[in-house]
Structure formats: structure tokens, C-alpha cells
Amino acid sequence: MNLVTPFEGIGASVKRKEDLRFLSGRGQYTDDINRPGQAYAFILRSPHAHARIAGIETAKAAAMPGVLAVYTSADLAGIGGLPCGWQIHNKDGTPMAEPKHPVLAEGKVRHVGDPVAVVIAETRARARDAAEAVLVDYEVLPAVASMAAAQAPGAPLVHEGVAGNLCYDWHIGDAAQVEAAFAKAAHRVVFETTNNRLVPNAMEPRCAVGDYDTATGEHTLYTTSQNPHVIRLLMGAFVLNIPEAKLRVVAPDVGGGFGSKIYHYAEEAIVTWAAAKLGRPVKWTADRSESFVSDAHGRDHVTRAELALDAEGRFLALKVSTQANMGAYLSTFAPCVPTYLYATLLAGVYTTPAIYAEVKAVFTNTVPVDAYRGAGRPEATFLLERLVDVAAKRCGFDRVELRRKNFISPDAFPYQTPVALQYDSGNYHATLDAALATADWAGFEARRAEAKARGRLRGIGISTYLEACGIAPSAVVGSLGARAGLYEVGTIRVHPTGSVTVLTGAHSHGQGHETTFAQLVADKLGVPIANVEVVHGDTAKVPFGMGTYGSRSLAVGGSAMDKAMDKIIAKGKKIAAHLMEASVEDIEFDRGTFRVAGTDKAKSLTEISLAAYVPHNYPIEELEPGLEETAFYDPKNFTYPGGCHIAEVEIEPETGRVHLVNFTAVDDVGRVINPMIVEGQVQGGVAQGVGQALLEGCVYDADGQLLSGSMLDYTMPRADDLAPVSVATHTTLCTHNPLGVKGCGEVGAIGSPPAVINAVVDALRDWGVEHIEMPATPQKIWSIIHGKSC
Amino acid sequence: MYDFAYHKPATLADAVKLLAADPDAKAVSGGHTLIPALKLRLNKPSALVDLSGIAEMKGIRREGGALVIGALTRHAEVAESAEVKAAIPALAYLAAHIGDVQVRNRGTLGGSVSNNDPAADYPAAVLGLGATVHTSKRKIAADDFFLGMFTTALEPDEILVAISFPIPEKAGYAKMKNPASRYVMAGAFVSKGPMGVRVAINGAGPCVFRQSAMEAALAAQWSPEAVAGIKQDADGLNSDIHGSAEYRAHLVTVMAKRAVAAAG
Known part of the structure; x- marks a missing residue:
């Protein structure tokens, strides 16, 4: 044996x-790596959201002590723009607008934090000193800091060639079938919501070290990446024109990514290029302030949805119209997030037979937006799970029974949705029942009464979610616009x-x-x-x-x-x-x-x-x-984790502060390899989901200045913002991969935000509140209570 | 940060001399406000005068009806001091709830009060207890010390040495934290004692201030209900993405009520 x-x-x-x-x-993190003779890069970034660069004066900076070089886009002739890895097509079949994303700004800056010049010096401090001596002559232009501003008639253009700041206008589903279903509906429920923009804030800021062996001609990039081969391909083939055999990319220990370290960033290309140009290794490390304006942000959708139900509460059809903020440039995978990772999820766990969704992607003078833990699925889940609660309230259905009535039955798999996906397995009744029991849903009213006696408003909220992960079948994503295999x-x-x-x-x-x-x-x-x-x-x-x-x-x-x-x-x-x-x-x-x-x-x-x-x-x-x-x-299909999350909150009516008091997650992530790690992944995801629901909001002012540009103003979740998270799994096996596994990394961040907001809305049921936008901050809750006395 | 000279004098007199000789020098003790500002290049002093080696600025002692706390005393020391807990438990409570563990183990009483950040905790206790600020030159009553946002009566070469807190009959502190920074969004320090009835409000306005209507109400009747109906005027209060002036004004009343309840 x-x-x-x-x-x-x-x-x-x-x-x-x-x-x-x-x-x-x-x-051993990237910033722990120090190569012999290493120099340091400092990136001079735009303080303006939108400005023409009339000139850049670098001579004074270049002459300062310890300075090796100062580069602007004028020095980067022959270097390509940062490529986008996914091409979406418009309703009319034409490709999306794909303006150049230069490594360093070319003639114009388009968001606060846009890289303008790089100073390379013997120390980081010397590089920063010299950067302050670089004189950039900005002619400030009016900015479009929101999608509404960007789409207003006559709005300033982020990119001259992109009319109306519209990146693409895409759709999926059968509009005629949806309209027919709406025509015979007993109930039509309209719901509008904004999915708040988030800043990823991995614990380890991004860092890149470029190295060049002058004897062999080999380039090495050490970088904080979730996918070093993808960086090698994108940077080598599209930006710097280095054959893959001469380019090594190393992503050592990386302290959190959440999506923000998928993308190919300008700084990676800068240090790799500059190391060869100078014959010296070059390191760049972001500080936290820089991370806020240079790491791709997440979410940022504005959506109007309408659900048709019959008299018994069966979902007949769903139509959705979403605007998605791309920021100032297309980050590596940005176009696929609000399309194939979002609209294809709009069936959720329900049998809705007809769905039509249209998505407009919009350029604004803000940091680029891309995939962030969950990527599209949290946006879809939040929309659906709030919409179901709103429908239950308006039409007089019990919110749990309405869900149960519309669930895809456990014997209906494989299940083909009207929005392209085919689910292989799942049991939504089982995860719902397990979560209801664990959370003692039935006993809630007694807890609410007890809280009321203490002067607190208690609410309970549920979310029954599904997501698609384990990406992805290469041929399928290729047909949808991916420029890579998966x-x-x-x-x-x-x-x-x-x-x-x-x-x-x-x-x-x-x-x-x-x-x-x-x-x-x-x-x-x-x-x-x-x-x-x-x-x-x-x-x-x-x-x-x-x-x-x-x-x-x-x-x-x-x-x-x-x-x-x-x-x-x-x-x-x-x-x-x-x-x-x-x-x-x-x-x-x-x-x-x-x-x-x-x-x-x-x-x-x-x-x-x-x-x-x-x-x-x-x-x-x-x-x-x-x-x-x-x-x-190469996977045969996506995998489809799903489950049920239940949140319980208490609100201090005097201050509007929401306390999360209990959280139950019952997830079907397929076969579980290490239950402890799965529990940790779900808890971490729930922490981020609670962050989105209650705390985190990225705020720009009308001029495109980032008001939440540090942790003094951007609320990261802390231990005392959270509650014990009960994690359980109920397994149905994935039928198409050899391990029967589905994936657990994102379920927490996908399932939890609507559960929390549904709980907050429930806590305020005596005020007749139907919806609260995320984050549900104390001020927002207080305004509701204060504005509508009960 | 930019380059600067560094001095670590051993006596108060030497520290004053260094500051007087160089108008661009800055005093530093715990450094929990100044060092981050230097790192962000928001401040460019020619020199830092590190006060941490000056023995006469340390220690907690009782002098008659007052607690005298040296400027270099760290928040954690105040929070854990048996003397403070016995004489002014509200002060120990306040110190125990400043920032986080790292801040409390580095930050000092003198640094916080000299800086007079509108969202800091200590100024509320100094004003709310009617304390006296001892400097290298003179003694300044709390009512004359806090002049405006980040502004105090201290002169450039004047160093805060200690603060004398009259021991009250009752005192209490309550605050609503900014969700992101955890600084005070609105707070109230209330006391009743040798300095009369005092209500100091921090976080809400550009500078800590006394709420005279609440003081009058509490003088007439010391109870949470006495202040519950008193509305703070929102005019002139701070406003940001986490709290409008109106919200802060509302919180002032809520926190005053809670502070009185905590005082007992």
C-alpha cells in the first residue's frame, strides 16, 4: 500500500x-527583486482629466543629478499602442471603435493619471525630484467624467475619431420574441440601477522590473501579473516587437490581483524598453496614490431593465439596456466584460424564456475600466436579484417563492438559456433550502422584533445567483471576438x-x-x-x-x-x-x-x-x-457555479449606519478539492461584495478629478465592517471537465452584493423604500430615513 | 519625500533654539501626520526637529485637581494609564479609540493637539474639559488655543510641553467615524466639573468648537434628553463625499446625546 x-x-x-x-x-514579490546596476523609473502623470499637450520641456530634468534619461512619446517612435484583446461588433456588424492606447500620451491626456513622461534615475527619489522639473504645457480641455456627460449632445470627444464617445452598441437575444411576451404580460416591472465603480486595491501595488542582457539580447520583465505568457505575447508582438524566444516574463509571488493584474500596462513596456535602451535594469513600483489612478477600475454600469411576469409570477421576458463605462482607453479585456460576461448571464437561475439586452460602451475621461473579481457577473446578478425583489414587492409575491417558482429545475440540465449559454448542472432548490435553514429565515421576524426593541432596524436579504466561469472554450470565445485561446x-x-x-x-x-x-x-x-x-x-x-x-x-x-x-x-x-x-x-x-x-x-x-x-x-x-x-x-463549456447567499443587517436609525450581523453562503462550486481554501475564497469574495454593497464607491467630480483617490476617502472593507460568514457547499458535479469542478474564486463577490442590499431595503420596509444604490453609506441611509419620516 | 536636515535635541531649550533659528524647520514627535505628508511631498520642511528625546515632555502625573499629561505621551499610554482611567475615564476611552493600534503606539498628545486637525479626537477633550495647554513660553487656556483649521495659538518657535486636564465630575465622548478614513466625522466631548458644563464638537466643523446651546441645556438638566432636541446649525460645517453639512449637523446632536449617556 x-x-x-x-x-x-x-x-x-x-x-x-x-x-x-x-x-x-x-x-518573493516583484519589488523584492533587485538586479545589479538597477535604475528607477518614475512616471509623470497627468493632473488633468482632459488636456492638449502643447509641449514638454525635459532638458532641465535630464540635467539633474542622478538622472539617466527622460522619455516622452517622442522617444518611443516605432513602439505600438497597448493592444485590446477582445473585439466586439456593433448591432450593424461593424467592429467597435478601438482608438490607440499609447504607452505615453501622444499630444493629449485623457484621464487623471495618464502617463505623460518617464524619468529614469539612480534612485527613486532622484527620479521623482526630476519629474517635478519636467514642464508640461497643458491646454486644459473640457472633460466628460460620466457616461451621461459623454453622451450629451455636443459633448467633448475623448478620442477625436470616436463620434459620441461610443465604443460600441451591441446586443444579444431576440427583441421581437421579448416584445411579444411583454404584450401578453400580466405585470411589467421597470427597474433602474447604477452598478458602482470600484477600485481594486490589491494589497501589493503593481511593480515592474525590466532587464536586458546586452550579450545575448534577451529581455526579461519581472512583473505583478496574473498571466505572464499573455503579457509576453501582447508586449512582445504588439508593443515592443520582441520575438518571444528573446523575451522572458516572470510573475513571482503576487499579492492579490482580483483582475487588476491581468492587463498589459504601459509601465511594463516602459521598463522593458528602457532597460534595453539604457543597458541598465529599470524598476518601477507604484505607490498607493498611483494605483488609484493607474490600475484598471471595475464595474460602472447604468442600467434600465424591465421584467414581464404572468399573473402567477412566472417570468415571461426580460429586456435590459445597459451603458458601460470603458474609461479613457480600452484596457486589455474591457470590451468583453459588459457583453459576454454580463448579458449572457441575464437568465441567471431562472427559466425566463425570452431575453433581449443591448449594451452601449462609452468612453469617458476616467481611468480605464476592466474585469474586477466577478467581471460582468456581479453586475448581472445585482440587476437580476434586485429586480426579482422589486417585482415581488410590486406584484405582491413572496420573494423566496417567486424565485423558487422560476428556478430551472434540477432535472432540466443541460439547460439552454435564451442568451447563448448552456448550463451543464446545478440544483438551485437545494442551495436555497440549505441557506434558508442555515440562516433561520423562518425565525427572522422574531429577530427583527427583538432588534426593534433595541432601537435597531433589522432586515434580511436573499440572492440566488449563478455565474459562468472556468473560461473558456477557445473556439466559442474566438467566434465572439476574443483574440486569444483560453x-x-x-x-x-x-x-x-x-x-x-x-x-x-x-x-x-x-x-x-x-x-x-x-x-x-x-x-x-x-x-x-x-x-x-x-x-x-x-x-x-x-x-x-x-x-x-x-x-x-x-x-x-x-x-x-x-x-x-x-x-x-x-x-x-x-x-x-x-x-x-x-x-x-x-x-x-x-x-x-x-x-x-x-x-x-x-x-x-x-x-x-x-x-x-x-x-x-x-x-x-x-x-x-x-x-x-x-x-x-481546452474546456468544452464554461462552468456554472451557483447558490444562495443570505445577508442580515441592522441599521442604526439615528446615524444610518448599517451593521452586517450575519451572512450565509451556500455555494455549488462543483467538486471541492480543499474545503478550507474554498471557505477562505468565499469569505474573501463576500468581503469584497460587502465592500461594494456598503462601502466602496469611486467618485469623480464633473471635471474628472478623482475625489476618492486614497484610502482616506475610498472605503475599503475592514474586519469590523464584516460579520461571521457561514460557508457551506452543495455539490453538483461539472459534467464536462475531468475533475467535476466549477470554480470558487468569484462566487462570493458575485452573489453577495444583492443579498446585502436586499437586506438593507428590507430593514427599511416601513419607509416604503424600493431600492438603494450601492454603496449604501450611512449618509445615504440617513437621507432616506430623514427624508421620509415613518 | 524631499531632503531635510534632522535634529534630535535632548532638551526643550535646544529644541526651541533650533526652531527659532530656522523658520522652515518643523517639530515632529510621533510623526503620524507629518511623515505621510512628507512622503506625499505635500510638505517641504528644511529640517525636522525630533522632540522624542526630551524627557521633560513625558509622563502622566496628578497635580491637585488636574491630570498633567506630557506632550510626548503616546495615545496608547493614555488609553492604558491607570491614573487616567481612574481620574478621567472618558479621556482614556477617547485615546483608546484614536485611529488604529499602529497610530496609538506612535501618535502623541502634543502632536495631535498642535496639529489641530478638525477631524482629530484630542482637541475635543482639551476643549471639552477646559484644559490648559502648557508651552515652552506660557500657559494657554483651551478656549484661546484652537484658532481654526490646522491653526492654533502656538507660535512657530513655541512647543507644546504638556496639557493640564481639570478632573471633572462627569465626562463622556462619542463620535461617528468617517467610513473610509476612520477620522471623526462628528464627535462630542461633554463634561461637568470645575470648568462648568462644557460641550466640545469635533469633526463637524473646520475647527473644534463649543456648543453653547447644549451647554446651557445640560447645565439646567444633565441628561441625554436635554440635548436630544437641540439642533446644530449646518451653516459653516464641513461637507465631503461621506457627509454633507446637514448630515454632520444631525450627527452632532446624536453624538452629544450619546456622549452624555456615556458620561452617566
Whole structure:
């Protein structure tokens, strides 16, 4: 027997392998990397939301002590703009407007924080000193800081060639079918909402170090990225014209991404280019203020929706019209977020037979907006789950029963929605019932009465959500405008004495991959996780992979590893058959041991791997030596986690302050590899969702100045803003990937915001409140209570 | 931050000399306001005069009917001091709720009061208890000390040495924090004692101020209900994305009520 003891395989809550180095300060982050002779870059950024650059005077700065160079866009001739990775087509079939996104501003700045010049010096302080001596002659232009301003008649244009500041006008679904359904509806419920703009605020600010080997001509970029191969492809092929074989991109330990570190940013190209130009390594590290105006923001939708119901409350049709803020430029994946990651989710967990959605993407003089934890699905979920509550209230249905009545039945899978997706599995009744029981929904009125006696207003809210992740089938996304494949790669390298190195194209920046992936190996190959090393984040070590976002690492990356392990086992069986003089068909493998069926003859994986690397007694005519296999896995479908979140809040009527007092999450994330890690992922996601619902709001003034430009004004969730989060899972297996997994990274941020707002609205039920926009700040709640005395 | 000279005098007299000799020098103690401002390049002093080595500015002692607290005393020391907890528990409570652990372990009484940030906690206690500010030159009554936003009666070469807090019969403090910064959005420090009945409001306006209508009401009847009906005029109060002047005015009454309830 070679079973792993104690059990470390699928389903075990083993402690995270990576935490020793993280918790003891021995992580290796990009800013920890210092190359010999390293210089420092400081990026001079626009203080204006919109201005013409009449001239830039750099001579004084360049002459200052310690300054190596000052560059503007004039120095970057031949360098391409930052590419966009997804092309959306308009209703009329024409492609979206795709204005150039220059690395450094060319003639014009378009948002506060837009990079204008870079100073490179011996120290960061010298670079910053010199940047203050760069004289930029700005002719300030009127700005459009909101989508309403950008779409007003005669509005100033963010990009001269983009009429009406309209990036695209896209739609999905059958408008005629929807109109027909509305014509015979008993109830029509209109609902309007704004999904608040968020600033990601990963704990580790972005950082990039460029290095160039003058002897070999090889470029290396160390960067805070969720997907180093994608950066290598985009920067090498589209911006700097460096062949991939001469460009290495390393994303070492990364302290949180939440989407904001997917994209290819200007600073990566600047340090890579400048390192070669100067023959010196160049480092740039953002400070927090810089992060606020240079990391891609999230969300920022304005939506009008209308739901048609029959007299019994069955959803007949849904139509949705959304405006999505792109910011000043198209960030790498921005166009797909409010389209294929949003409108395709509008069926949710419901059988709504007809859906039509149109989305206008709008340029404004603000920081670019792109995917942020959940990316499109939180916007869709918030809209649907608020809309269902509003419909229940207006039409007189119980909000839980209205949901239940419209659920896709557990026996209806695979289920084809009217907005392109086909769900493979789920059981929304089961997650609902489990959450109602855990949260003691039935006992709520007693708790509300008890709170009232204490002077508090208590409310309970529910959200039954679904999301699509594990992105994505390459051919499908290609047909929808993606300019990349979305498979993943995994290599299993069994060493001669049986330990294993896993190479994965997925990237861990907090998710615990080094543990979860090791558990897959422990479970399938029977190798203790202490003997499994997971390598990621280096294009020189790992085959071309697509990285981590969209809760894809396990469903796509883990599946690739599983396929590679299948190959290991198949080859191992051939070796075992040779060593034990049996036929391959008679060899059985179970967690580390190859057996001849029906006999006591057995060989361990270690014996097989040793034979593979020391092939003295080996079927060398038919089989290559070595035991290392690679698989590229392209998923057949998205995965569809879903579940039920219930929030309970208490409001101080005197101040309007909302206290989250209880939160219940019952999620179906498919097969669970490490329950402890899943619980942590859900709790973290819920914290961000509560942040969006109650705390976080990115605010620009009418001139495009960021009013919430630091943590003094932008409210990040803190421990005392949260409540105990009860996390449970109810599993239906994904039917189309080998592990049966769905993904858990984003469910918390997707399911929780409407649960919290539904609870806040419920707490204020005596005021007749129907909706409160996020974030539900104390001032906002007080205004409602104060304005409408009850 | 920009380059600056650094001095660490051992005596108050040396510190005063250094500040008097260089109008662009700045005194620093805990540094929890000044250092972030330097890092953001919002301030460009020629020199920092670090007061932390001056022994005569430290310590908590009782002198007759007052607690005298040295300017260099850190918030955490005030919060945990048995002497403060026994004599003026509201002051210990206030200190225990400034910022976070890191701030309380570095920030000092003198630094906070000299800076007079409208959203700081300590000025409310100084004004609300009718304390006396001892400087390197003189003694200044709290009512004469706080002049406006980030402005006090201190002269450029004058150093706050200690604050003498008269021990009240009752005192209480309550505040509503700004959700993001956790600074005070509206707070009230109330007391009844040798300095009469006092109500100091912080966070709401550009400078800590006394709420005379509430003081009169509490003098007549010391109870939360006495102030519950008194409305603060919103005119001139601060306004930002987290709290309009009207909201702050409302909070002033709520916090005053809570402060009186806390005082007992």
C-alpha cells in the first residue's frame, strides 16, 4: 500500500503549503527583486482629466543629478499602442471603435493619471525630484467624467475619431420574441440601477522590473501579473516587437490581483524598453496614490431593465439596456466584460424564456475600466436579484417563492438559456433550502422584533445567483471576438525518485494553488504533497499558458494537470507491464501503485519512475525514457457555479449606519478539492461584495478629478465592517471537465452584493423604500430615513 | 519625500533654539501626520526637529485637581494609564479609540493637539474639559488655543510641553467615524466639573468648537434628553463625499446625546 497518510487528496482541508513563506515575510514579490546596476523609473502623470499637450520641456530634468534619461512619446517612435484583446461588433456588424492606447500620451491626456513622461534615475527619489522639473504645457480641455456627460449632445470627444464617445452598441437575444411576451404580460416591472465603480486595491501595488542582457539580447520583465505568457505575447508582438524566444516574463509571488493584474500596462513596456535602451535594469513600483489612478477600475454600469411576469409570477421576458463605462482607453479585456460576461448571464437561475439586452460602451475621461473579481457577473446578478425583489414587492409575491417558482429545475440540465449559454448542472432548490435553514429565515421576524426593541432596524436579504466561469472554450470565445485561446497547460514531471514538479500556466496570487494542485497529484498519483512542487509564473519554465482569472485555474488548469497525469499513468503502465512481465491491459493503477490485476505483483510509482530514468531494464524499442507529460486542455463549456447567499443587517436609525450581523453562503462550486481554501475564497469574495454593497464607491467630480483617490476617502472593507460568514457547499458535479469542478474564486463577490442590499431595503420596509444604490453609506441611509419620516 | 536636515535635541531649550533659528524647520514627535505628508511631498520642511528625546515632555502625573499629561505621551499610554482611567475615564476611552493600534503606539498628545486637525479626537477633550495647554513660553487656556483649521495659538518657535486636564465630575465622548478614513466625522466631548458644563464638537466643523446651546441645556438638566432636541446649525460645517453639512449637523446632536449617556 502506498496510500498517502494522512489523507491529503481531494476533499482534505490540508494547510496551505505557501503560507509559511507568506506569513514569515519570505515571499518573493516583484519589488523584492533587485538586479545589479538597477535604475528607477518614475512616471509623470497627468493632473488633468482632459488636456492638449502643447509641449514638454525635459532638458532641465535630464540635467539633474542622478538622472539617466527622460522619455516622452517622442522617444518611443516605432513602439505600438497597448493592444485590446477582445473585439466586439456593433448591432450593424461593424467592429467597435478601438482608438490607440499609447504607452505615453501622444499630444493629449485623457484621464487623471495618464502617463505623460518617464524619468529614469539612480534612485527613486532622484527620479521623482526630476519629474517635478519636467514642464508640461497643458491646454486644459473640457472633460466628460460620466457616461451621461459623454453622451450629451455636443459633448467633448475623448478620442477625436470616436463620434459620441461610443465604443460600441451591441446586443444579444431576440427583441421581437421579448416584445411579444411583454404584450401578453400580466405585470411589467421597470427597474433602474447604477452598478458602482470600484477600485481594486490589491494589497501589493503593481511593480515592474525590466532587464536586458546586452550579450545575448534577451529581455526579461519581472512583473505583478496574473498571466505572464499573455503579457509576453501582447508586449512582445504588439508593443515592443520582441520575438518571444528573446523575451522572458516572470510573475513571482503576487499579492492579490482580483483582475487588476491581468492587463498589459504601459509601465511594463516602459521598463522593458528602457532597460534595453539604457543597458541598465529599470524598476518601477507604484505607490498607493498611483494605483488609484493607474490600475484598471471595475464595474460602472447604468442600467434600465424591465421584467414581464404572468399573473402567477412566472417570468415571461426580460429586456435590459445597459451603458458601460470603458474609461479613457480600452484596457486589455474591457470590451468583453459588459457583453459576454454580463448579458449572457441575464437568465441567471431562472427559466425566463425570452431575453433581449443591448449594451452601449462609452468612453469617458476616467481611468480605464476592466474585469474586477466577478467581471460582468456581479453586475448581472445585482440587476437580476434586485429586480426579482422589486417585482415581488410590486406584484405582491413572496420573494423566496417567486424565485423558487422560476428556478430551472434540477432535472432540466443541460439547460439552454435564451442568451447563448448552456448550463451543464446545478440544483438551485437545494442551495436555497440549505441557506434558508442555515440562516433561520423562518425565525427572522422574531429577530427583527427583538432588534426593534433595541432601537435597531433589522432586515434580511436573499440572492440566488449563478455565474459562468472556468473560461473558456477557445473556439466559442474566438467566434465572439476574443483574440486569444483560453485553454490551459499543465506539465507533470515525475522525478527519478518519485517526487513531482508540476508546471502550470495558471498563476497563484493568493488562491492557494500550490496546495490545491499538489492535492490533485496526491490524490491521483499517491505522492505526498510535501513531495510535490508547483511551478508557475515564469515563461522560461512553463509552457505557454493563459493564466488565472475568471475562476479558471482549477477547472481549466487543474483539468490540464489531470490529463497530463493520465498520460503519466498510461506510460507508467507500459513500464510496469514490462517490469512485471504482464500485459498492459492487466495493469491497474491506484494512488501510487501499479498492480497486475488479480495477483499480488505490484510496483510503486517510484520504482517505475526510477526505471524510466535509468532504463536498464526497459521497453526501449517502444517507449522513450523519462516520465514527464504535458497536456493542453481546452474546456468544452464554461462552468456554472451557483447558490444562495443570505445577508442580515441592522441599521442604526439615528446615524444610518448599517451593521452586517450575519451572512450565509451556500455555494455549488462543483467538486471541492480543499474545503478550507474554498471557505477562505468565499469569505474573501463576500468581503469584497460587502465592500461594494456598503462601502466602496469611486467618485469623480464633473471635471474628472478623482475625489476618492486614497484610502482616506475610498472605503475599503475592514474586519469590523464584516460579520461571521457561514460557508457551506452543495455539490453538483461539472459534467464536462475531468475533475467535476466549477470554480470558487468569484462566487462570493458575485452573489453577495444583492443579498446585502436586499437586506438593507428590507430593514427599511416601513419607509416604503424600493431600492438603494450601492454603496449604501450611512449618509445615504440617513437621507432616506430623514427624508421620509415613518 | 524631499531632503531635510534632522535634529534630535535632548532638551526643550535646544529644541526651541533650533526652531527659532530656522523658520522652515518643523517639530515632529510621533510623526503620524507629518511623515505621510512628507512622503506625499505635500510638505517641504528644511529640517525636522525630533522632540522624542526630551524627557521633560513625558509622563502622566496628578497635580491637585488636574491630570498633567506630557506632550510626548503616546495615545496608547493614555488609553492604558491607570491614573487616567481612574481620574478621567472618558479621556482614556477617547485615546483608546484614536485611529488604529499602529497610530496609538506612535501618535502623541502634543502632536495631535498642535496639529489641530478638525477631524482629530484630542482637541475635543482639551476643549471639552477646559484644559490648559502648557508651552515652552506660557500657559494657554483651551478656549484661546484652537484658532481654526490646522491653526492654533502656538507660535512657530513655541512647543507644546504638556496639557493640564481639570478632573471633572462627569465626562463622556462619542463620535461617528468617517467610513473610509476612520477620522471623526462628528464627535462630542461633554463634561461637568470645575470648568462648568462644557460641550466640545469635533469633526463637524473646520475647527473644534463649543456648543453653547447644549451647554446651557445640560447645565439646567444633565441628561441625554436635554440635548436630544437641540439642533446644530449646518451653516459653516464641513461637507465631503461621506457627509454633507446637514448630515454632520444631525450627527452632532446624536453624538452629544450619546456622549452624555456615556458620561452617566
